[in-house]
Amino acid sequence: MRKLLLLAVLLAGCTTAKKTTVTETPIPDVSSLRLLHKYVVPYNRPFKGTTIGGLSGIDYDSARKVYYIICDDRSEKQPARFYTAQVPVSRKEGDSVIFKDVTYLRKRDGKTYPSKQDFAPDPEAMRYNPHTQSFVWSSEGERILSPAGYILNDPGVYEIDGLGRLVDSFPLPPQFHMQASENGPRRNGTFEGLGFTPNGQYMFVSLEEPRYEDGPRADLKDTTAYTRLIKYDIQTRKPVAQYAYRLSPVAHAPVPADEFRVNGISDILPLSSDKLLVMERSYSRGVKNNTIRVYTIEIGNATNINNIGSLKTTKSFTPVKKTLLLDFDTLHTYVDNVEGMTFGPVLPNGHRSMIFVVDNNFDKDEETQFFVFEVE
Template structure:
């Protein structure tokens, strides 16, 4: 009888393990698309360059990378917007902009400030935002705070509590590659820290991705109280799409554009590849689930080259090319932001993505918000 009991218990444990594995990946169902007109302005700013999105208590928070301020058609400096989101019958009903908040003090130059991600810090009346810096000009990436209750929308102190390790500082043979630094942010589930995703590898970790091979990037956790790096994991970004229709001298790039913590050890990661000169815009966007359960902590490793480390596990959730024809626009643009949205009429959670139109500096692009149903 005792052996039978042990067998039953063991079987139950195995069943639970397999059940958890079977339900590991959620499914995404496309619901709707909302496009913000490229000529839309709000309080003397051009609404575009939306590099991230966050949803909090009925509001959307969207950071703008401010585009090319030398262009007379682009208005505004680094900033973020708040907008009231309304859904009806699990579709977009309206997105009503109600505030724009500058991220820099009014007199400060925007030199080297390149906003790429923003998250609301619950119960603190603050947001955390990341700047990619300007590697060519020797300006390192950084993480800052901004106040939500600031009555003067024309000024915000440039403050940071985060102490970045030497690995992220710009040097000749180490640090980030240009335009491949801090691209994604996520508040931890317990609101005690933040996760920061690099768009590409650090120089000391290897070459940037090519059409032949991917690259190792770092996902870092910083404690809010101390501002210090506490843990860090590595995973492999996909190689650049070959794109046989592209010209030989086409510009090609790929990397992580956003991260969002999903549960204790898993994250939703957006990878976006781009190839210039293609008729469909050249954006290739994939959403992955990243699992760090068995990944090595690499925070003390000065390089990832030839290291016997366990990488975070990555599984494909959605290739945006598979839903292109479902979109009213029939177009997948430069998707750079992701957030959990409100609960849908079905009782299921929603997911919202946003694209950065680069203020149409590289050709005709759109600012699109995509709504999905998330099924577990």
């Protein structure tokens, strides 16, 4: 009987969730960002049987002093994955980004994602939650319409443990289901950014480009492109609000003038429950640099558009207020496809650092870059 009682106590201890005490570095007021240095990782650098590239989201673990960086490889080169790395913030001779480990994303059955199937995730953003010691990552889904058939995979937000194993998913608001008609999200324009509020109470998820019902994509001199931010309550896991965000125009005309151009949200970084940093990434074919703009946004009096089906037909709403914080065009250095941002460690002068990462699309003509800034 004593043994049985002891076993019961031990089992109860194993199934009780640990209460984690998290000491978070306070989020500073961000008035400006000053570039300290830039690192470039060699093209197609191998690491533990994988190819480094496609780095689309980054987050800092202040307890372990490492960064987690998700890769947007759709299991075409190697299985979908994220990396653990160290990024020096104080430039010394010989410093470089050091990759420490690779972790594969796994399905509910514990297996990695194969490439040849109807659902291959398109990982774009990932954050570490120090309050739960778990990760959340987003997939853009897929929308392919062809004579051979349709592939319609919804975007999603997924929670995983430290080994990459799927724990749960977050409910998808009905406005974001992929559809064969021109309704819902556009292809490759969905969940590109996400982030937690510092207290761990809320999570924001950003839509890269406008839904079909919400109006046109951003273009040159255009100011009517509205996309959306979704706010989740972490405790209930439910989406509690949506807010309209007006994209800036495409920064530069493509060459030739009728070629592809795009501008959308590539990442977000919450400062509080009503204040965020939003990064817009503008690209025009024929223009070498991407234009990266970082804005401070305030939700303030913005309308909760959770129940508004179309921002194109409904005009009675107030978008979030945005203020330009940084335009990478002013840095006078080659800037590629920046897709992720995170606060880093505290610098020797007491200021916080901020790190940006570039997705090189596994293209030899693009660079895997890391930009290190001082937060002023």
